[in-house]
Amino acid sequence: MTKWVKAKIKKIIYWKKNLLKILLKAKINKFIAGQFSKILIKKNNQKKIQRAYSFVNPPKKKTIKFYITLVKKGKMSKEIILLKKNDKIFISKNSFGFFTLKEIPSSKNLWMFSTGTAIGPFLSILQEKKDIKKFKQIILIHSVRYFSDLKYLNLIKKIKKKYKKKLIIKITITREKIKKFLYGRITKLFLNKTIEKITKINMTKENSHVMLCGNPFMVKEMFYILINKKKMTKNLRRKPGNITRENYW
CATH class of the missing domain: 2.40.30.10 (Translation factors)
Known part of the structure; x- marks a missing residue:
């Protein structure tokens, strides 16, 4: 209760x-x-x-x-x-959930995919910095509909500056084209290999763990893409895998 x-x-x-x-x-x-x-x-x-x-x-x-x-x-x-x-x-009084780095096995690369307000837990994690040493490289891919939805852009820039080269951040906008930002849905950019090309990192089940948070359609679609295209598996306490996910509504 x-x-x-x-x-x-x-x-x-x-x-x-x-x-x-x-x-x-x-x-x-x-x-x-x-x-x-x-x-x-x-x-x-x-x-x-x-x-x-x-x-x-x-x-x-x-x-x-x-x-x-x-x-x-x-x-x-x-x-x-x-x-x-x-x-x-x-x-x-108490908090809930297992969408934390504590629940994730060590990996060379940690990928964070979020949409809209679901960037919240990633901002909390990146500001806290606990368990960050488990990963050599962190990649945050964040998607919004419009540029005006990027309300935490200044905080994102401050976090990036503190992490230096350890953190790669790429933002994509889905409903308008803005210079210096990617354009299109996360799933489409992943399938056409734009995300891996622009980050210069080849995601494999051997070198990566993926965290998905946000729009349940994005989370579900990316989950199946990772399973089918990258042969990854769901991360469980009793059986560690490559994918940790959380729907945001």
């Missing part, structure tokens, strides 16, 4: 009508970078609505940050849009 604690909203930043960042203050137990928490909002009639969101902040930071896309006609979205600074909501 989930144990809930009160959380105070420190700030809400609306980047677009449907894209926002929520900053919270709450006494929760320490989480592992890559995990998610649950938010609960009580309506006036005491009906409760809850959803899971991954942390953007690393565990060492006291301010809790969530990167959220509002869904049209979504029950939780309708409540979130009414929230304001200093409002009280509830957050799970």
